[in-house]
Amino acid sequence: AQSVSQHNHHVILSEAASLELGCNYSYGGTVNLFWYVQYPGQHLQLLLKYFSGDPLVKGIKGFEAEFIKSKFSFNLRKPSVQWSDTAEYFCAVNANNFNKFYFGSGTKLNVKP
Amino acid sequence: DAGVTQSPTHLIKTRGQQVTLRCSPKSGHDTVSWYQQALGQGPQFIFQYYEEEERQRGNFPDRFSGHQFPNYSSELNVNALLLGDSALYLCASSLLRSDTQYFGPGTRLTVL
Numbered sequence: 001a002q003s004v005s006q007h008n009h010h011v012i013l014s015e016a017a018s019l020e021l022g023c024n025y026s027y028g029g030t031v032n033l034f035w036y037v038q039y040p041g042q043h044l045q046l047l048l049k050y051f052s053g054d055p056l057v058k059g060i061k062g063f064e065a066e067f068i069k070s071k072f073s074f075n076l077r078k079p080s081v082q083w084s085d086t087a088e089y090f091c092a093v094n095a096n097n098f099n100k101f102y103f104g105s106g107t108k109l110n111v112k113p
Numbered sequence: 114d115a116g117v118t119q120s121p122t123h124l125i126k127t128r129g130q131q132v133t134l135r136c137s138p139k140s141g142h143d144t145v146s147w148y149q150q151a152l153g154q155g156p157q158f159i160f161q162y163y164e165e166e167e168r169q170r171g172n173f174p175d176r177f178s179g180h181q182f183p184n185y186s187s188e189l190n191v192n193a194l195l196l197g198d199s200a201l202y203l204c205a206s207s208l209l210r211s212d213t214q215y216f217g218p219g220t221r222l223t224v225l
Contacts, residue, residue: 043203043217043218044203049213100171103148103155105153105154106153
């Protein structure tokens with residue numbers, strides 16, 4: 001069975017600090033990788049996705065993620081966070097089909113102004 | 114263009130009761146997936162419907178069942194509710210074989 005691990009459950013940063021959220025998955029085949037964000041009071045929104053090609057993908061709001069196949073990782077990064085980035089971030093994986101997602105347990109990011 | 118909508122927003126039930134949750138997909142989408150998100154956890158896949166049939170199922174008991182209507186809207190039914198069924202239930206819609214799912218706001222179910 002596939003699984004997704006997010007190592008940081010709660011991260012607190014000051015504005016302008018750099019962000020890196022870890023995500024590791026367990027699956028030996030070809031995977032599609034996603035990061036979703038859930039802002040307070042809002043529903044899950046797609047931040048970025050990786051299917052193939054350049055392992056460094058860029059998403060909305062200045063976020064990027066790097067797929068490292070040898071490490072089964074898909075870490076999310078942002079050079080300089082803003083207070084408005086306060087949210088919960090979920091890494092997700094699917095394989096063999098496009099519609100059955102496996103989610104990590106999420107990382108709550110709190111950015112202090 | 115309306116996104117994914119779910120009803121009701123909140124629901125309180127007692128153990129042993131049955132519940133029905135509803136989802137209307139984003140306009141133009143034909144596939145609906147349901148997820149359970151327990152407190153402090155990520156969403157867990159329950160099942161997916163396409164062309165009014167269950168296409169895939171996660172590791173959930175038969176107490177969880179669903180239906181998709183000709184207009185692509187969907188229902189999630191849970192029988193014989195347990196305390197552990199308390200969670201946020203998310204609906205996501207997409208086009209079949211699409212790479213992106215759009216999530217609704219969820220229904221918060223509390224089982225007492």
